[in-house]
Amino acid sequence: AQTVTQSQPEMSVQEAETVTLSCTYDTSESDYYLFWYKQPPSRQMILVIRQEAYKQQNATENRFSVNFQKAAKSFSLKISDSQLGDAAMYFCAYRSRNNDMRFGAGTRLTVKP
Amino acid sequence: AAGVIQSPRHLIKEKRETATLKCYPIPRHDTVYWYQQGPGQDPQFLISFYEKMQSDKGSIPDRFSAQQFSDYHSELNMSSLELGDSALYFCASSLGPRGTRYEQYFGPGTRLTVT
Numbered sequence: 001a002q003t004v005t006q007s008q009p010e011m012s013v014q015e016a017e018t019v020t021l022s023c024t025y026d027t028s029e030s031d032y033y034l035f036w037y038k039q040p041p042s043r044q045m046i047l048v049i050r051q052e053a054y055k056q057q058n059a060t061e062n063r064f065s066v067n068f069q070k071a072a073k074s075f076s077l078k079i080s081d082s083q084l085g086d087a088a089m090y091f092c093a094y095r096s097r098n099n100d101m102r103f104g105a106g107t108r109l110t111v112k113p
Numbered sequence: 114a115a116g117v118i119q120s121p122r123h124l125i126k127e128k129r130e131t132a133t134l135k136c137y138p139i140p141r142h143d144t145v146y147w148y149q150q151g152p153g154q155d156p157q158f159l160i161s162f163y164e165k166m167q168s169d170k171g172s173i174p175d176r177f178s179a180q181q182f183s184d185y186h187s188e189l190n191m192s193s194l195e196l197g198d199s200a201l202y203f204c205a206s207s208l209g210p211r212g213t214r215y216e217q218y219f220g221p222g223t224r225l226t227v228t
Contacts, residue, residue: 042158043171045155101222
């Protein structure tokens with residue numbers, strides 16, 4: 001079974017600086033999707049970025065980018081120019097071809113002014 | 114290590130029927146969260162419980178109800194099922210809703226199909 005591991009329960013970053021959240025996963029599949037979700041205190045899950053495993057190019061969405069290392073099964077999220085509104089729980093997730101989803105346990109990001 | 118257990122893993126119901134989904138949190142976890150993820154959609158937070166009391170409420174329809182029992186397991190009851198209720202339902206558990214441990218450990222999900 002696929003597993004997703006986020007080894008950093010909590011992270012903090014100074015406003016305007018850069019922070020990287022780590023995620024590793026375990027799978028025997030070659031085709032899958034990876035996601036980063038943001039969860040503010042409202043509990044709503046907001047998609048931050050997604051990556052298709054067959055794409056070598058790292059996905060980028062404005063200040064958010066990933067470092068996808070397929071061989072190492074690593075999928076880290078980099079947040080540049082951190083803003084106060086970035087403070088939230090961040091979940092890494094894996095979706096297999098048959099739509100099974102697995103979530104990491106989350107990383108709580110604090111942004112210091 | 115023990116993980117979050119959800120049952121059943123798959124469920125097929127007809128419109129207007131009822132369904133009950135169960136979630137067994139990680140031992141010693143006192144908080145349970147329910148999420149709904151429709152096809153091609155982001156997970157939507159439904160409701161959470163801490164120490165058997167509702168702690169947060171999200172976009173849970175009035176046709177749905179949930180509760181947490183004395184052994185901390187939780188059940189999501191869904192009545193008058195509609196086709197649009199077809200989704201993956203995830204349960205997650207944590208130790209305290211906003212305590213020292215923030216992580217939410219997700220179960221494998223229950224796939225509900227309404228026909």
